[in-house]
Amino acid sequence: MKKILNCDMKFLLMLFKSRMRMKKKIFVFALMLMAVGMSLTVVSCSSNEEDETSKLITIREVQSEVGVVYFDESVGKWYIYCVQDGTVDSAIMYFPLQIEEDVKNIGTYVRFSGKVYKPDFPKTLPAGTSYYLIDINCIEIVESI
Numbered sequence: 431m432k433k434i435l436n437c438d439m440k441f442l443l444m445l446f447k448s449r450m451r452m453k454k455k456i457f458v459f460a461l462m463l464m465a466v467g468m469s470l471t472v473v474s475c476s477s478n479e480e481d482e483t484s485k486l487i488t489i490r491e492v493q494s495e496v497g498v499v500y501f502d503e504s505v506g507k508w509y510i511y512c513v514q515d516g517t518v519d520s521a522i523m524y525f526p527l528q529i530e531e532d533v534k535n536i537g538t539y540v541r542f543s544g545k546v547y548k549p550d551f552p553k554t555l556p557a558g559t560s561y562y563l564i565d566i567n568c569i570e571i572v573e574s575i
Contacts, residue, residue: 486547489562496572497524499538505551508534509561510542523561525549533569542569 497512507525514520524546533540544566553561 486550486563489546489548491543491545492524492564493543494541495524495543496539496541499529499533499540500536501534502553505553510540510564517558519558521559523553523555523559524564525561527563527565529566530569533571539572539574540569541572542566544568 495510495512497510499508500511501508502523502525505525508529510524510526512522512524514522524542524544526544542564544564547563547565549561549563555561
């Protein structure tokens with residue numbers, strides 16, 4: 431009887447150890463899955479920031495352009511209205527991808543620089559006016575044009 435109990439105890443001990451090994455393997459596997467998932471999340475978050483402009487067609491860059499801030503209710507976006515030098519009726523509306531809160535006042539004069547993109551939304555404009563998207567890298571409030 432003692433021999434049978436001893437054998438059963440060894441079997442139970444072996445079974446317990448194998449289950450512990452399995453639990454460790456499952457735990458390690460779960461940690462690896464979480465690490466992969468977190469790294470994919472980091473990659474997808476960082477690539478989303480780049481994707482905003484990577485899908486747009488670059489037109490040109492502007493430096494020290496001066497304009498007036500307005501809000502276009504038809505598209506629900508802020509824009510900077512710039513009159514072209516040397517023309518009577520040519521103007522450009524720049525719709526920023528992001529714009530600072532302190533600049534969001536209708537009639538505020540600003541000087542800005544950034545990369546200009548082809549717009550990704552339709553807009554009806556008067557003759558002589560064009561519109562673009564802009565990724566502003568520098569903007570400052572000025573007294574007047």
